[in-house]
Amino acid sequence: MAHEASTHDKHSPLKRIWTVFAILSVITLVEVILGIIKPESLVKTTLIYMSLLNWIFIVLTIVKAYYITWAFMHMEHEAKGLRRSVVWTVIFLIAYLTFILLTEGDYVFEVYKNGYIAWDF
Amino acid sequence: MEATVVRTGTEGKTWGGGSKSPLKASYGKMMMWYFITSDALTFSAFLAAYGFSRFKFIDAWPIADEVFNHFPFMHGVDAPMYYVALMTFILIFSSVTMVLAVDAGHQMKKSKVTLYMFLTIIGGAIFVGSQAWEWKNFIKGEYGAVETAGGQIIQFIDNNGKRVALDKVAKVLPEDRVEHEAKNGLWFVSDEASLTTYSIDEIKAGFQDSNYLVRTQKLDKNGAKTILSREESLAVINNQAVRVVEGANLTRNEYGAPLFADFFFFITGFHGFHVLTGVIINIIIFFNVIIGTYERRRSYEMVEKVGLYWHFVDLVWVFVFTFFYLV
Numbered sequence: 446m447a448h449e450a451s452t453h454d455k456h457s458p459l460k461r462i463w464t465v466f467a468i469l470s471v472i473t474l475v476e477v478i479l480g481i482i483k484p485e486s487l488v489k490t491t492l493i494y495m496s497l498l499n500w501i502f503i504v505l506t507i508v509k510a511y512y513i514t515w516a517f518m519h520m521e522h523e524a525k526g527l528r529r530s531v532v533w534t535v536i537f538l539i540a541y542l543t544f545i546l547l548t549e550g551d552y553v554f555e556v557y558k559n560g561y562i563a564w565d566f
Numbered sequence: 567m568e569a570t571v572v573r574t575g576t577e578g579k580t581w582g583g584g585s586k587s588p589l590k591a592s593y594g595k596m597m598m599w600y601f602i603t604s605d606a607l608t609f610s611a612f613l614a615a616y617g618f619s620r621f622k623f624i625d626a627w628p629i630a631d632e633v634f635n636h637f638p639f640m641h642g643v644d645a646p647m648y649y650v651a652l653m654t655f656i657l658i659f660s661s662v663t664m665v666l667a668v669d670a671g672h673q674m675k676k677s678k679v680t681l682y683m684f685l686t687i688i689g690g691a692i693f694v695g696s697q698a699w700e701w702k703n704f705i706k707g708e709y710g711a712v713e714t715a716g717g718q719i720i721q722f723i724d725n726n727g728k729r730v731a732l733d734k735v736a737k738v739l740p741e742d743r744v745e746h747e748a749k750n751g752l753w754f755v756s757d758e759a760s761l762t763t764y765s766i767d768e769i770k771a772g773f774q775d776s777n778y779l780v781r782t783q784k785l786d787k788n789g790a791k792t793i794l795s796r797e798e799s800l801a802v803i804n805n806q807a808v809r810v811v812e813g814a815n816l817t818r819n820e821y822g823a824p825l826f827a828d829f830f831f832f833i834t835g836f837h838g839f840h841v842l843t844g845v846i847i848n849i850i851i852f853f854n855v856i857i858g859t860y861e862r863r864r865s866y867e868m869v870e871k872v873g874l875y876w877h878f879v880d881l882v883w884v885f886v887f888t889f890f891y892l893v
Contacts, residue, residue, distance in 0.1 A: 458669050458672075459666075459669065462662060462665050462666060462669065463662075466658070466659075466662045469658050470655070470658065473651065473654055473655065473658065474651075476888075476892055477647050477648075477651040479892075480631075480646075480647050480891065480892045481646065481647050488788075488789065499892075499893045502888050502892040502893050503888065503893070505888075506884055506885060506887075506888040509884050510881055510884055510885070513661065513877055513880060513881045513884065514877075514881065516665075517661055517662075517664075517665045517873075517877045517880075518873075518874055518877045518878070518881075519668075519870075523589075523590070523591060523599075524588070524589050524590040524591065526588055526589050527589040527590070527591055527596065527599060530589075531599050531600070531602070531603050534603060535603055535606050535607065535610075538607055538610075539606075539607070539610045539614075542610065542611060542614045543610075543614050543617065546614045546615065546617060546618040547614075547617050547618065547621050549618060550617065550618040550619065550620070550621030550622045550624075551621045551624075553621075553622045554621055554622050554623070554624055554625075557622070558625075
């Protein structure tokens, strides 16, 4: 079994669990601190339609998602086929859906802003 | 009959349907993974729809720090983020106890599995309770606001930029307010089902005598809400204000766009429902552990499967936390 193989390599599962817990806690703490102080330089810098601070939050979230899936859900010990059929499917469809919907949302915003529709009367 | 069986010459290979199972996982575990895949797509569809609505009203969206700033036993203290950070830690920690239970299951240690499953259930229950408290605060609201004819929310502030609650603005008038009831006709109108604490006329009258200002939904380029001058404020209150809004529900939201409240209730509600079912399934497995079902089976794989579900709930929360409270 895959998990038995993992118990014999240099990291014991228990050590891995607590390491990942520490990583997740530190990332959450960093997110909360950034969310409270909201550094002005990060809020004002815009990178591809969003502030740099928002991009940092999203990247940190994906890092957290990686650790939860790989370490806590033992994805790292699953067969390559299972891992790819789950992870690639989800990543592709979410990226696609997000791109389509956010582009459309931005378009509707432009219509409200520049079009001849009275919606605040 | 044998003649009809097609021989491909690849029977021994994995892709030819050989004896080896290609994904090297039991049927139950594999199907739990595919359930999680589809559930992840459901949640991402909700969050992407939230993103759509937010991009649509990108210059007038409520500021999360102003909405969720309560902390237990600290009434009136502005404490954004702290409570939700605490909730996040509770859920991450219950994920840790769950993975410890799975690990103890691999080593066939029944008492340890029991303990860790118990701690996981407690963590989940605390989380659901915390979410209920968060909902209560959101539904009750804090300062109250006024809605304009165009459906915009306007809020009151004093000259120092501090928020002002409705009871400070309102001037009590000797008026006779009647609650609308279905038996008096217009049974389909549920809008005025319950009267707000103050009527719109009382707010208007009180506002004339004060020197308060009005804050609109529009965000300026620094991400702060636009504050109108005294003259503009008076014009808006006198000509456009139509309704008093207290708290948040599915049609109105004193913090701004009703869509914000709709998505908040729907997404955190759906997530909370997942936590609740997760706790219930964990309780079932917990009792199975106690009565020794998995000891007799010589395998704690059931604990691993519910563990997958439980971690998934944590995984979703990580994203909800980011998109509702941080971004």
